[in-house]
Amino acid sequence: MISVSKRCGSGSGPAPEIPRSKDIPTHPVDKERFHLIANPGAIPEVIWNLQWSDTADSWDVLGGSPITAFDNKASAMFSNSAYEMIEPNVRVTVNCGGWFWIKHAGALMLDSSSDDNSIVYAAIAIGVAPYSNTIASWDVKSNKASGAIGAGNHWQFFSQGQLVMIPHADTFNVVHRTTGVTPFGQKKESELEILPVRILGP
Numbered sequence: 727m728i729s730v731s732k733r734c735g736s737g738s739g740p741a742p743e744i745p746r747s748k749d750i751p752t753h754p755v756d757k758e759r760f761h762l763i764a765n766p767g768a769i770p771e772v773i774w775n776l777q778w779s780d781t782a783d784s785w786d787v788l789g790g791s792p793i794t795a796f797d798n799k800a801s802a803m804f805s806n807s808a809y810e811m812i813e814p815n816v817r818v819t820v821n822c823g824g825w826f827w828i829k830h831a832g833a834l835m836l837d838s839s840s841d842d843n844s845i846v847y848a849a850i851a852i853g854v855a856p857y858s859n860t861i862a863s864w865d866v867k868s869n870k871a872s873g874a875i876g877a878g879n880h881w882q883f884f885s886q887g888q889l890v891m892i893p894h895a896d897t898f899n900v901v902h903r904t905t906g907v908t909p910f911g912q913k914k915e916s917e918l919e920i921l922p923v924r925i926l927g928p
Contacts, residue, residue: 744759744760744761744775745760746760746761746762746763746773747760747761747762747763748762748763748766748821750762750822750925750927750928751778751928752928754778754785755778755780756778756779756780757777757778758777758778759775759776759777759788760776760777760778760785761773761775761776762776762822762925763821764790764820764821764822764922765818765820765821766821768793768819772790772791772793773790773791774787774789774790774922774925775787775788775789775790776788776925778927782924783927784824784924784925784926785924785925785926785927786924787923787924787925792919792920792921793818793820793919793920794818794917794918794919795816795817795818795917795918796816796915796916796917796918797813797815797816797915797916797917798914798915799815799915800912800913800914800915801913801914811901811902811913812900812901813899813900813901813902813913813916816899816916816917817897817898817899817900817918818897818898818920819895819896819897819898820895820896820897820920821895822894822895822925822926823891823892823893823894823895823925823926824891824892824922824923824924824925825889825890825891825922825923825924826889826890826920826921826922826923827887827888827889827920827921827922827923828850828861828862828888828889828890828898828918828920828921829885829886829917829918829919829921830848830850830862830884830885830886830887830900830916830917830918830919831883831884831885831886831916831919832848832883832884832913832915832917833882833883833884833913833914833915833916834848834882834902834912834913834914848863848884848886848900848901848903848916849862849863849900849901849902849903850862850863850888850890850898850899850900850901850918851898851899851901852892852896852897852898852899853896853897860901861890862888862890863903889923893926898918898920900916900918902916
């Protein structure tokens with residue numbers, strides 16, 4: 727007669743714990759699971775649930791929260807024919823390369839004194855030189871010479887997203903720009919969200 731204890735003991739044990747680290751494994755095997763600390767040192771900590779795919783030669787994203795940054799402090803007026811304002815409080819560092827869905831939402835104001843084709847727009851840039859490494863940008867408000875509602879003080883709320891690829895760990899910066907003859911702009915609030923789509927391998 728087989729005892730109950732022996733029959734229960736013949737089964738498999740508990741599933742192994744999925745490793746978690748800020749460093750991606752250097753020699754993954756097909757269907758290997760891994761929890762990436764996507765924003766090491768930040769609070770709250772964001773974990774991305776990954777599984778290696780030999781076929782895709784990259785990590786599938788099985789789950790995880792986006793990395794976000796938010797600032798609701800109004801900026802001082804910025805003006806010039808080509809002004810760029812980096813938002814130091816709306817900056818996200820990602821611990822790996824890959825494909826990401828980036829979303830930028832907020833409120834910008836354009837005050838243009840004439841129909842001078844002036845425009846204010848938001849951009850996402852990467853690295854330590856955000857002025858030259860723009861990876862996504864969106865027109866937020868222009869005057870009627872560019873097809874919008876014309877000169878004057880206008881707040882524009884917006885929310886835009888775009889799929890981008892970066893080859894390695896890097897920092898996403900929010901940049902607000904003005905172009906034209908006599909534009910004036912101001913930031914009211916700004917939010918950046920980074921969500922992984924596929925993570926590159928070693």
